[in-house]
Amino acid sequence: AQKITQTQPGMFVQEKEAVTLDCTYDTSDPSYGLFWYKQPSSGEMIFLIYQGSYDQQNATEGRYSLNFQKARKSANLVISASQLGDSAMYFCAMREDNTGNQFYFGTGTSLTVIP
C-alpha cells in the first residue's frame, strides 16, 4: 500500500486566492512526521512545513499552513494569497520515527498560479 497519496496531479489557482493541496498517509507508527516540499522548475527541493504526529495545533509557516486531521490520516497543505512564484511541484512526505529514518514521498501535485 502507498504510504503517501497525493490524488491531484495538477491544480490551478487564481493569483491572490487560497489553494489546498491534498495528502493522505498510511502508517501504524504512533510517532511520525509529515513534511511538505516545493520543487520549482529549477529543480531544487525546498522544505516548507512540518507537522509532528503529537502536535496539538496545525503547523503554520507564513502563507503555508497544514490542515492536519489525524483520525482521517490527512495532512493537506493550504497556501493562502497565492503568488505567481508559487507555481511549482509540491510533494508531501512522511517519516516514521520508530521504524528508521526513511522518508516516503507522494507523487506530487503540480500547481499553476494564474495571473
Add this chain to the structure above:
Amino acid sequence: DVKVTQSSRYLVKRTGEKVFLECVQDMDHENMFWYRQDPGLGLRLIYFSYDVKMKEKGDIPEGYSVSREKKERFSLILESASTNQTSMYLCASSPTAGQGKSEQYFGPGTRLTVT
C-alpha cells in the same frame, strides 16, 4: 545553512559505462539518501545510509550500488549504465529521527542522460 552538493548538474554517459554520482553534506548528518525522480512517479528511494559504511536498500536498488566511506560523502554508482537509468537523481541528508523535525535537505540534483 545546511549545504548538500552534488558533483554534477548535468551528465551524459554511454550505455555500459560506469557512472559515479557524488554527494557531500556539511552538517554532520547521520543519514544520507539517494532518490531518482521521474515524471508522474515522484521521488523513489534507491539507497540510504544511516552511518558510515552502513547502507540500506530502498524501493528500487537494482542496477545501483552505493558507498559511504566518510560521514559527509555518499556516492551512487551505476555499474553499467542503461538507457532506463536516464533520470533526475537527488541526494538528501537528514539528522537522526527524534532530533526535532529532522527534515531532509536536498542537493540541486543531477540530470543524467544515458545514450
